Amino acid sequence: MKKLTILFSAILLAGSVNVMATNVNPVTENFNHGNECISRLNCWKFWCVDVKSWCSYSINTGSERPAAVTSKLRGIRWCGKAYYSKAKLYSPWTNFNGTGNVSFKHKLDDNSGRYNKLKAYLIDAQGNHGPKIFEYVYNHNYNSPNGNPTTVQTESIPVTWTGVYRIKWVWLGYGGDSRGVMDDIVIDGDYSANPCKRCKPIIPQACVDTDGDGCCDDEDDYPNDPTKCNTEFIPGEDTYNTVAYEDLWPGAGDYDFNDKVIDRYSVYGKNANNEITDVEYKFVLKAAGAGFHNGFGFALNGIAPSDVASVTISPANPENYTVISSNGVEAGQTEAVIIVWEDWNDIVTRTKNGLYFNTKYGNGGEGYSDTVVVNVVFSTPQTFTIDEEFDPFLIKNGLRDSEIHLPWKGPTDLADLTKFNTSSDASALNAFGNNYVDINNKPWAIYTPLESFEYPQESKDINTVYFKFALWASSNGVSFPDWYIDMPGYRDASRIY
Amino acid sequence: MRKLIYLSFAIGIGLSSCSKDKSSDSLDPTKSTATSMHDVKIPANFDWKTTHTVTITVPSAPVYSDEIRQMKVKSMDGKLLSTHSVRMTEDATISFNLPKSMQTVIVEYGSIIREVRVANGNGVFSYVDEPDATTNDSEEPQFDEKELEPFIEE
Incomplete structure (x- = not known):
């Protein structure tokens, strides 16, 4: 199992202001935890995609079997017209510096499909749809090169862009019962999503610790007191x-x-x-x-x-x-x-x-x-x-x-x-x-x-004012531990000062 | 004479009603019959404490982010009780005194908000949602009309 590589850096700015950034580079997801919720916690986003570990869907074996798997990409008919089925997977926000690659493995789980594609786009930090960076057409013709869509494909997209983006993969399909499968994603860039703030993109150096007490100002009840947070x-x-x-x-x-x-x-x-x-x-x-x-x-x-x-x-x-x-x-x-x-x-x-x-x-x-x-x-x-x-x-x-x-x-x-x-x-x-x-x-x-x-x-006497006091005391504190609060039937308000 | 019989009958009913009410009060465990402290039988081992120490266990989560953030504990009516510095990637326990009458607290870690039930002085906060049917969406494709893309045979 691949492990996350976690790097920390602290940048000391002039004066007494410490500015810290927490980076993870590269951003990886191999789904081996088998739990979509853990991916979501790390700000991956799913739409008609689940984490599954069934043998028929797998790209890897054993404990590395779990992968991202789409729904069946059958397409639909809507108001008399035919439309593709869509499934989408979004990476967390990542800060790219124009170097490295975005690599991943993918395939279809079977060859019953008719038309299937996988595309990838960039989404900028404002949520705008950016350029397409990848497209693959699954060929169901066994006599053609790459004709078997269940063969695992390994991709590596050179990173040519800079700034904070998330990657959006989109599967399209019409006809048959094929599902898209993806695994072993490695993105060369700094993790820049905030799982504690609804996965919004964060800019690096977001943690300003003015008093240097180890707590970022926005997580510090006393941002100007170095003794407490x-x-x-x-x-x-x-x-x-x-x-x-x-x-x-x-x-x-x-x-x-x-x-x-x-x-x-x-x-x-x-x-x-x-x-x-x-x-x-x-x-x-x-x-x-x-x-x-x-x-x-x-x-x-x-x-x-x-x-x-x-x-x-x-x-x-x-x-x-x-x-x-x-x-x-x-x-x-x-x-x-x-x-x-x-x-x-x-x-x-x-x-x-x-x-x-x-x-x-x-x-x-x-x-x-x-x-x-x-x-x-x-x-x-x-x-x-x-x-x-x-x-x-x-x-x-x-x-x-x-x-x-x-x-x-x-x-x-x-x-x-x-x-x-x-x-x-x-x-x-x-x-x-x-x-x-x-x-x-x-x-x-x-x-x-x-x-x-x-x-x-x-x-x-307190017993003539608080009717549950005696019940609380005589029950060894088990009954009515809230005897003193104002609840119906708990007290005679006319005997309270 | 007939009036006298009716009157006796009515008084009889009245008395039995009073008697019945008193009896049901003494049997009702939610009503005390004590009218002074001298009537109250207090167990010798009752300690009179109205608070207890609560420990909430916070298992770490396999996340990329490794920053220290504040975990906030609130009462169910939203009153802030305490803040604690917690790193998501490390197991943590937070302890605090809580009135025994409070059995549930709200624990917030940024946008991750959970109601934590306290039993026997212990509770558990999990960053990770339990998987449920709502996350298993691949078997039930959802179609958003705006997302539809016409199928074009190539």
């Missing part, structure tokens, strides 16, 4: 999801999950190797259905403090009771921990005074929160699974050693472990099982990963 959004572009808390831990709450409701949106930058270079986390406090002056932070699970080059937070955290290292992570931790705010009251603007914040109509407090933006830059590109690293937690009422995490997360090194397994808490800590759950595995925090959580009003 790709992006991952949690939960999706321009969308927030939510972590919602009960904040009385280790005491039991009322399960309205609105003591603190924090929306989060994250944009992860990744380099050409898909390693994470930086993250922008955005947080909005939607509700505070409790009076505690809770802080909020998050650990980056599996990431050492030294893996973080810098952290910037806007608006800045006051740092009254937390100690922050020079790179922006909290001091005294073995994993990187970032304190987003120390007291939620520092980031909200009240439009109506009250003890609570956006959980209670009437005499409850109302207002809006800043969007706190946290930018984390890593000292070396990281390979963690995005979103798995994110371990958000409340700091209970300004007590730095009292944290409240999601059940499968935490605590950090600064949490006071003597508070675990007191009051209602039954955390497994280092044993198998959840942290921050009670003896019945009921949590103090939930995470709605797909979209922002529309949280219950004050004191409304």
